[in-house]
Amino acid sequence: xxxxxxxxxxxxxxxxxxxxxxxxxxxxxxxxxxxxxxxxxxxxxxxxxxxxxxxxxxxxxxxxxxxxxxxxxxxxxxxxxxxxxxxxxxxxxxxxxxxxxxxxxxxxxxxxxxxxxxxxxxxxxxxxxxxxxxxxxxxxxxxxxxxxxxxxxxxxxxxxxxxxxxxxxxxxxxxxxxxxxxxxxxxxxxxxx
Amino acid sequence: xxxxxxxxxxxxxxxxxxxxxxxxxxxxxxxxxxxxxxxxxxxxxxxxxxxxxxxxxxxxxxxxxxxxxxxxxxxxxxxxxxxxxxxxxxxxxxxxxxxxxxxxxxxxxxxxxxxxxxxxxxxxxxxxxxxxxxxxxxxxxxxxxxxxxxxxxxxxxxxxxxxxxxxxxxxxxxxxxxxxxxxxxxxxxxxxx
Numbered sequence: 001x002x003x004x005x006x007x008x009x010x011x012x013x014x015x016x017x018x019x020x021x022x023x024x025x026x027x028x029x030x031x032x033x034x035x036x037x038x039x040x041x042x043x044x045x046x047x048x049x050x051x052x053x054x055x056x057x058x059x060x061x062x063x064x065x066x067x068x069x070x071x072x073x074x075x076x077x078x079x080x081x082x083x084x085x086x087x088x089x090x091x092x093x094x095x096x097x098x099x100x101x102x103x104x105x106x107x108x109x110x111x112x113x114x115x116x117x118x119x120x121x122x123x124x125x126x127x128x129x130x131x132x133x134x135x136x137x138x139x140x141x142x143x144x145x146x147x148x149x150x151x152x153x154x155x156x157x158x159x160x161x162x163x164x165x166x167x168x169x170x171x172x173x174x175x176x177x178x179x180x181x182x183x184x185x186x187x188x189x190x191x192x193x
Numbered sequence: 194x195x196x197x198x199x200x201x202x203x204x205x206x207x208x209x210x211x212x213x214x215x216x217x218x219x220x221x222x223x224x225x226x227x228x229x230x231x232x233x234x235x236x237x238x239x240x241x242x243x244x245x246x247x248x249x250x251x252x253x254x255x256x257x258x259x260x261x262x263x264x265x266x267x268x269x270x271x272x273x274x275x276x277x278x279x280x281x282x283x284x285x286x287x288x289x290x291x292x293x294x295x296x297x298x299x300x301x302x303x304x305x306x307x308x309x310x311x312x313x314x315x316x317x318x319x320x321x322x323x324x325x326x327x328x329x330x331x332x333x334x335x336x337x338x339x340x341x342x343x344x345x346x347x348x349x350x351x352x353x354x355x356x357x358x359x360x361x362x363x364x365x366x367x368x369x370x371x372x373x374x375x376x377x378x379x380x381x382x383x384x385x386x
Contacts, residue, residue, distance in 0.1 A: 029306045030255075030269040032262045059251035062223075063269070066256045069225045076223040076256070082294065101275065113222045 001041055001175040004153065005189050007034060014181045018156070026125055026153060027060035032067070038175060039067035042123060042151040045173050046072075049148040052118045053077050055140070057107060057132050061124045064153060068123055077114060079107040079136060092142045096135040099128070107135045109143075116144035127152040127174060130161025137170075154178065157190050194368040196230055197346060198382050207374045211349070219318055219346060220253035225260070231368060232260035235316060235344040238366050239265075242341040244314045246270050246307060248333070250300060250325050254317040257346060261316055270307060272300040272329060285335045289328040292321070300328045302336075309337035320345040320367060323354025330363075347371065350383050 013021040025031040051072050056065035057079045065076040079094075082105070090111040097104050114120070122136050133150065140147050147170065155162045155174035158181075165172045177190035206214040218224040244265050249258035250272040258269040272287075275298070283304040290297050307313070315329050326343065333340050340363065348355045348367035351374075358365045370383035 023303065025268075028270065028273065028303055030259060030262070030271070032259055032269060033266075035259065036263070059255060059271070059273075062252060062255045063259045066223060066225055066228065066259050069223070070229070073226075075218075076225060078221065078223070078252070080221065080252075110216065110221055 001037075003034070003037055004176040007031075008154065008176055008178075008187060008189075012187060014185045014187060018158070018181060020154070020156070020178060020181060020187070022154065030063050032063075035063050035067040036070075038064055038151075038153055039069075039071050041175055042068045042121065042173065043071035046121050046149045046151070046171075049121070050119045051121045051148055053114060053120050053145070055079070055109075055114070055120050055122045055136055056124055057081070057136060060126075064125055064151075065123050068121070068151065072121070075113075077109065079109045079139060081105050081107055092139045094135040094138040094142075097131045099131070107132075107139070109139050111143070114139070114143040114145050118143065118145040119148050120145050121149050121151060122147065123151040125153045126156070127154075127161045127165075127172075128156040128159040130159075130164060133161060133165065149173065151175075194230075194234055196227070197369040200224075200227060201347065201369055201371075201380060201382075205380060207378045207380065211351070211374060213347070213349070213371060213374060213380070215347065223256050225256075228256050228260040229263075231257055231344075231346055232262075232264050234368055235261045235314065235366065236264035239314050239342045239344070239364075242314070243312045244341055245311045246313050246338070248272070248302075248307070248313050248315045248329055249317055250274070250329060253319075257318055257344075258316050261314070261344065265314070268306075270302065272302045272332060274298050274300055285332040287328040287331040287335075290324045292324070300325075300332070302332050304336070307332070307336040307338050311336065311338040312341050313338050314342050314344060315340065316344040318346045319349070320347070320354045320358075320365075321349040321352040323352075323357060326354060326358065342366065344368075 149171040157177040180188040342364040345367040350370040373381040
């Protein structure tokens with residue numbers, strides 16, 4: 001989607017270690033008008049799929065999930081990264097490795113919020129190696145929920161997550177796919193089909 | 194606000210240790226229509242205050258902040274709880290004690306997103322002892338930003354956070370104030386003035 005590529009070109013910053021900082025609008029400061037456009041793009045793509053839940057993972061997926069859920073008129077459910085005292089009862093659990101934080105962590109989702117009756121759209125701000133997404137897919141499998149699609153704002157196309165999900169047959173929509181980032185700060189986006 | 198009290202009566206669950214679970218609609222599964230009503234209520238209250246930023250803290254404040262920011266047409270900024278490798282540069286930092294998780298943690302906010310030119314509305318899902326809110330106020334103080342108001346969905350009125358903030362002169366709006374929770378699951382709300 002051109003609107004997101006344009007914004008990344010204007011305000012994204014390339015940093016050593018293949019880091020793309022978009023904290024001005026996507027994951028520290030949040031531009032809600034942009035998030036709304038992202039939500040609308042996912043709705044246009046998946047509106048006829050009988051979606052019953054928007055699933056994401058805390059924290060930076062929550063904003064995109066909320067703006068997407070407004071269009072679908074369905075609830076958001078977000079997987080939690082830490083075990084809270086308040087999160088009792090039966091939960092689905094999966095283990096995720098974070099490259100950003102350099103450690104493994106559990107994600108949990110209360111069983112009452114996802115089951116075999118659900119058709120799920122998974123959304124997140126970034127897709128790179130795909131560890132967080134695989135954890136969410138694992139939870140959908142445990143729940144017996146149908147995965148209708150995956151909506152990503154920014155995919156790092158030079159990392160293997162997106163290719164693996166497409167090969168596995170998931171209907172993945174990445175609004176901007178970064179295929180290369182140069183030492184000079186340049187960003188190369190994948191051409192749309 | 195009656196809409197939120199009604200929803201808490203219908204779906205909130207009282208648990209030992211003064212825990213009020215509202216994970217069906219506020220902080221694990223998210224009812225975006227309810228969040229939108231919360232955002233609109235904050236807008237009605239603070240729309241004439243020249244708000245330039247909605248400030249909250251990850252994770253469960255993000256959804257309310259986004260729905261509030263839509264009405265104001267201003268960005269959300271959320272304080273982060275963990276130090277990410279991606280969060281470089283100058284940051285404001287404050288220490289917060291979490292009773293839910295039983296530990297201290299740092300919250301950080303990039304300096305470029307908050308400064309003396311800002312007039313801030315702080316929002317969060319819960320206010321109890323007020324540790325997270327005090328951390329955010331500390332960051333506003335470091336930034337030299339003006340705090341125009343504080344919007345809370347659910348205040349635990351039997352804990353000291355709300356009273357302390359009102360005594361300190363903050364314009365605090367809590368949409369539902371729980372004054373007591375009984376062992377039988379009953380919930381007593383404070384009467385509106």
